[in-house]
Amino acid sequence: MKTLIATIALALMPAAVLAQEAPASEKPRWSLAIHGGAGTLSRDAMTPEKEAEYEAMLQTALDAGAKVLADGGDAMDAVKAAVIIMEDSPLFNAGKGAVLTWDGDAELDASIMDGRDRSAGAIAGVRTVKNPILLADRVRTDSPHVMLVGEGAEQFALEKGFAVTPQSYFITPMRLDALERMKAKQLSALDVDLKFGTVGAVALDQKGNMAAATSTGGMTGKRWGRVGDAPVIGAGTYADNRACAVSATGWGEYFLRVGVAHEICARLRGVKEFNALTAESDGAAALQPEEAEYIADSVMADVKDLGGDGGVILVTPEGHAVFSFNTTGMYRGRATSDGVNEVAIFGSEDKVSSTPDH
Numbered sequence: 001m002k003t004l005i006a007t008i009a010l011a012l013m014p015a016a017v018l019a020q021e022a023p024a025s026e027k028p029r030w031s032l033a034i035h036g037g038a039g040t041l042s043r044d045a046m047t048p049e050k051e052a053e054y055e056a057m058l059q060t061a062l063d064a065g066a067k068v069l070a071d072g073g074d075a076m077d078a079v080k081a082a083v084i085i086m087e088d089s090p091l092f093n094a095g096k097g098a099v100l101t102w103d104g105d106a107e108l109d110a111s112i113m114d115g116r117d118r119s120a121g122a123i124a125g126v127r128t129v130k131n132p133i134l135l136a137d138r139v140r141t142d143s144p145h146v147m148l149v150g151e152g153a154e155q156f157a158l159e160k161g162f163a164v165t166p167q168s169y170f171i172t173p174m175r176l177d178a179l180e181r182m183k184a185k186q187l188s189a190l191d192v193d194l195k196f197g198t199v200g201a202v203a204l205d206q207k208g209n210m211a212a213a214t215s216t217g218g219m220t221g222k223r224w225g226r227v228g229d230a231p232v233i234g235a236g237t238y239a240d241n242r243a244c245a246v247s248a249t250g251w252g253e254y255f256l257r258v259g260v261a262h263e264i265c266a267r268l269r270g271v272k273e274f275n276a277l278t279a280e281s282d283g284a285a286a287l288q289p290e291e292a293e294y295i296a297d298s299v300m301a302d303v304k305d306l307g308g309d310g311g312v313i314l315v316t317p318e319g320h321a322v323f324s325f326n327t328t329g330m331y332r333g334r335a336t337s338d339g340v341n342e343v344a345i346f347g348s349e350d351k352v353s354s355t356p357d358h
């Protein structure tokens with residue numbers, strides 16, 4: 001009966017009520033989560049030096065975003081600050097160090113979304129822009145479009161004053177070697193990379209606004225203008241102040257088919273609306289971390305059922321920072337106004353749980 005009443009009340013609720021901005025929290029709080037890709041990651045296959053190198057770079061990206069939020073800055077600026085650092089690092093599959101196409105080029109995809117108004121920008125198949133996330137944001141703020149691809153996106157970048165970066169900047173020996181091994185042994189992208197390496201960040205700022213950003217080189221040996229989930233709003237990236245901000249990493253074809261980022265946000269919004277209708281106080285209407293974790297896990301289970309691998313990061317209006325991945329590891333980190341500040345790589349580590357307490 002309670003469910004029936006809630007359903008009827010929801011149907012009668014005016015759209016304006018459902019679309020309102022996130023209420024200002026009594027105690028300003030902020031939250032940030034980042035990822036640098038998910039995949040087959042194990043301590044046995046990684047030297048201690050490499051592990052330390054990845055952790056240090058994740059920490060640098062996390063600190064950059066966290067500083068913006070701790071200083072009272074915008075979630076949009078925080079996610080860009082974190083993603084730019086990972087795009088500039090050759091360790092991750094984005095910007096410098098992106099995986100290479102079948103023809104040996106770096107072709108970059110990125111997207112960004114502002115949870116305040118759900119404005120979004122995305123680019124795909126770009127070869128000459130050092131920080132693709134900044135070009136995606138420029139599409140959002142300085143064009144009437146959401147997504148630009150290939151030569152058109154390059155033309156837009158030129159017109160907006162982005163410097164032309166040569167391909168040699170992006171291409172690293174590690175990615176050339178992966179492409180050569182793939183071609184020589186006719187391996188799949190997963191066999192040569194063992195991880196996806198896409199980077200992303202999601203943030204909640206002190207004003208209650210949320211943002212999500214994702215950037216990638218895609219998959220090794222991609223051909224025919226292949227585009228994955230990372231630049232597709234709703235698949236690899238989504239932000240909505242009413243529910244959550246999500247960034248994904250993984251086998252893009254499956255994330256596209258599930259519409260992962262929007263699916264998580266839509267389910268969370270439904271739970272929030274239901275809680276609001278049935279709760280006896282405002283506090284009881286808030287999302288619980290278990291609810292966010294359950295929904296992220298169930299959407300990732302859907303990806304797995306189709307045959308896909310990968311993971312997601314998300315933050316909620318309450319400041320919960322959640323990870324969910326169906327791979328053995330995910331490069332990741334999170335920081336919050338409650339003093340949480342941690343990075344991790346492997347699935348079994350306690351220091352960043354996939355069931356965080358907030």
Ligand code: GLY
Nearest residue numbers: 218228250251252
């Ligand atoms: N998730 C990145 C890609 O599939 O391109």
